[in-house]
Amino acid sequence: MLYAPATVSSHAHPSSDIHSSRNTWTGPRGYGGRHRLDEAPFSLWDDAKGDFRLPTPSEKSWLITRYSATAIDFQFPMMVIETANPPEPLPLTVAAIAAKFLPPPSVLVDRNANGMRLEPLDDARPIKFSRNYAGMRGPKDPLQFNFRKWIQPTDKELKLLVNALSRFCNPRLVHILCPRIIVELCCDDQRTYEPGSLPRKMGGYAVHYHHNLGSPFEGLSIRGRERLINPTTSIQDTSNYLNLFDELCPGVRVSSGTVTDVGLSAQASMSTTAGLLLRDNHGHQRLTVSNHGFLHSKEVFHPSNSGTQIGEIGERWEHLDIALVKLNPSVEFTNSTYFEAKVPRRLLRAHEIPDGAFFSVDGMSTGIVFMQAQGLTLDIPPRPQSLAEIDFLKMRIYRGFGALGAVPREGVCGAAFVENGSEEGGVAGFFQNGNTDYALSPCLDGLIDRSWSIV
Known part of the structure; x- marks a missing residue:
């Protein structure tokens, strides 16, 4: 397994025994699935109706008692629990519903004549x-x-x-x-x-x-492929994994060069997260990186531009925000470990990703982050008014649930979404942009149609 050793200061990639053999999830793949830390003796997902339900008075009393909740709000497909004593570690679901835990407000909140709060705990919309x-x-x-x-x-x-x-x-x-x-x-x-x-x-x-x-989507208004990443160095894993382990893996830090494609000096070097090593039907192998992190340079370095040049970008899929890197012959890369996330094994088409399925990304600036697929975004390009049929890019919307306290940060772009509730290692996409609540990732049908698969 490839981990940062204890002697390496790494916010993003701690050394821990996270690859447990025990089953993490039970129940359906999607809404209604139950995380292994979910202790509720009941489910608020009605499998027969395919819908959520509100708890009975006794079930709500159990939730309040178990989590010392000062308030609970049901904003399906999630539940918000306000408590000063959250469980450790946090479960991803409670009663088979994605759960978000919030601390009580630091100031008194307004209430009506019946003592009910006048504002929601957290607006999930x-x-x-x-x-x-x-x-x-x-x-x-x-x-x-x-x-x-x-x-x-x-x-x-x-x-x-x-x-x-x-x-x-x-x-x-x-x-x-x-x-x-x-x-x-x-x-x-x-x-x-x-x-x-x-x-x-x-x-x-x-x-x-x-x-x-x-x-x-607050924080998503600047689109990923147009954004220049300038992360805070103190929250990044800047370990040199080539020196430590003689090989790289998904989730490590990659950086653009200091020279542009036209030979001029670049104004800034950007750092993002390495994706996956792919192979096409001709046997060519390429590493995926976030295209918007390498807009001005083909050169790809690890962990910084003062480190080792590991390859050059030979092909760009701008609409997917993916650049394909041909690695130098001396650079070894393995998909067999992805730090604390599941091992990636195959690319998923959009229709293979059910709403409600949980995924994890492990970026060099975050550590592991858990996110639930909750919807779709259709990116519609400008077109003549006379054009009737419209092509659009399909992207997945993910809601973040930081079971380990981590949230998306600048620099996680390029990290792979790997399904957390399955041992098949399905990859739904690569992190394009997001904030503490939501993330967007283009679907991978186009890559699959071009015969790319995980090595």
Whole structure:
């Protein structure tokens, strides 16, 4: 196993026995699955109905007593528990629902005459503002079907959604998070919308609209492939794993060179996280890295630009934010260990990733971070108004649950999402951008179609 030894100062990659043989998850793959630290003697997932349910009075009493909860809020598909004494380590689920633990507020909160809090513990909805473009008198639901609750829409349903939206407005990004749809409208097309002029429901889901001046996902408004990473050095694992172990693995630090592709001196060197070693059907092997971390240079170094040059970028997939690196012959890279995350074994297509499945990423600036697949984002490129059929990039939306107290930080971009609830080692994508609550990752169907697979 490849770990940082105790003598190496490493915030991101501690030496610990995390690769346990015991089963981590029980129950279905997706919503309703139960983490091994989930002690609740009941489940709030109704498998027969395929839906969540509220607890009975006795079940709520158990939750309050077990976690010394000062408040509990159910924001399906997650539960928020306010407590001054959270369990150690934190379970990823409680009663088979993804659980978020929060400390009590440091100041008194406003309550109504019945003693109930006037504000939610934590607003799980990613939308923070919405325009009044949708209303009761707006167009009726243009779709002839309803999206299935807590189940990812099919490609056919997504195309019908985007084509229907385009009859009323000019969408730039569409976020689908059961039971709501968030539409980010293009802001540079000179189009205006009257209050109540757009459909308030599509496929049975409530629709929210706003112009794309800033994403409703706080911290995601600057897209990954446009961002220059400049992480804080004190929170990064800067260990030189080539010197320590004679080989590299997913999750280690990689950096861009100090010389641009045109031979000029680069203004900054960026550091991100190494992805996976892939192989195509011709036998060519390439390492994935985050493309936006190497916009100005083909050279890839480990752990910093003053370290070892490990290879050069030969191909870029800008729409997936992936660059493929041909490693130097002297550099050994293994996928057989991924620090505290599961070992990656195969790439997953979008339809193979059920909503509710948990994944882990282990980046050089974070250590292991757990995230649950909770929806889709459709990235729609600009197009002529006469174009009826619309191609879009499909991205997965993940909600973060830091069972080890870790959250996404600058520098984790490029790290692989490996399914935590399965021993198959399925990889859903690579971290593109995110914040403490949410992350986005393009789906890998395009790579798979080009015959790339994990070595």
